[in-house]
Amino acid sequence: MAYKMLVDIDRCVGCWTCAMGCKVGNHLDDDVYRVEVETHGSGQGIDRPAGVYPDLHMWWQPVYLPSCTFCAPRVAEGLPPFCAMDCPTQALAFGDADDGQSAYAQARARVEARGARIWELDSAGAETRASVEYATAR
Numbered sequence: 121m122a123y124k125m126l127v128d129i130d131r132c133v134g135c136w137t138c139a140m141g142c143k144v145g146n147h148l149d150d151d152v153y154r155v156e157v158e159t160h161g162s163g164q165g166i167d168r169p170a171g172v173y174p175d176l177h178m179w180w181q182p183v184y185l186p187s188c189t190f191c192a193p194r195v196a197e198g199l200p201p202f203c204a205m206d207c208p209t210q211a212l213a214f215g216d217a218d219d220g221q222s223a224y225a226q227a228r229a230r231v232e233a234r235g236a237r238i239w240e241l242d243s244a245g246a247e248t249r250a251s252v253e254y255a256t257a258r
């Protein structure tokens with residue numbers, strides 16, 4: 121069993137529902153997050169695009185923190201993590217990488233078929249959780 125999360129960057133709209141679903145589902149304190157959504161734009165904050173109007177652009181990246189448990193109690197019951205369940209655009213796919221029928225494996229096959237670039241953040245510095253992959257065909 122090798123659980124992984126695949127984040128399809130091309131489907132992420134930066135809505136933070138994953139973070140809120142995690143917070144509510146796991147009964148976290150108001151100032152505690154296990155996943156945070158970074159805006160890649162001007163660098164001046166959330167939803168601040170780069171460029172000059174009308175040529176504006178930005179993209180979003182849910183960053184899983186080391187405190188993320190991959191919702192182990194739920195997953196042990198066969199339920200998906202709150203974040204993946206609640207994402208309105210199905211940008212998050214979780215499951216056993218060794219099971220070709222898992223949501224993760226099927227989503228990975230789809231992004232590979234699109235020719236997407238797939239990468240992981242460096243979790244060695246303990247700022248992010250391991251076993252989270254990102255994909256984009258842009």
Ligand code: SF4
Nearest residue numbers: 132133135136138207
């Ligand atoms: S991963 Fe889904 S829930 Fe999270 S910010 Fe992106 S679109 Fe929203």
Ligand code: SF4
Nearest residue numbers: 142188190191201203
């Ligand atoms: S996998 Fe579970 S603990 Fe981790 S961010 Fe998603 S909802 Fe929170």
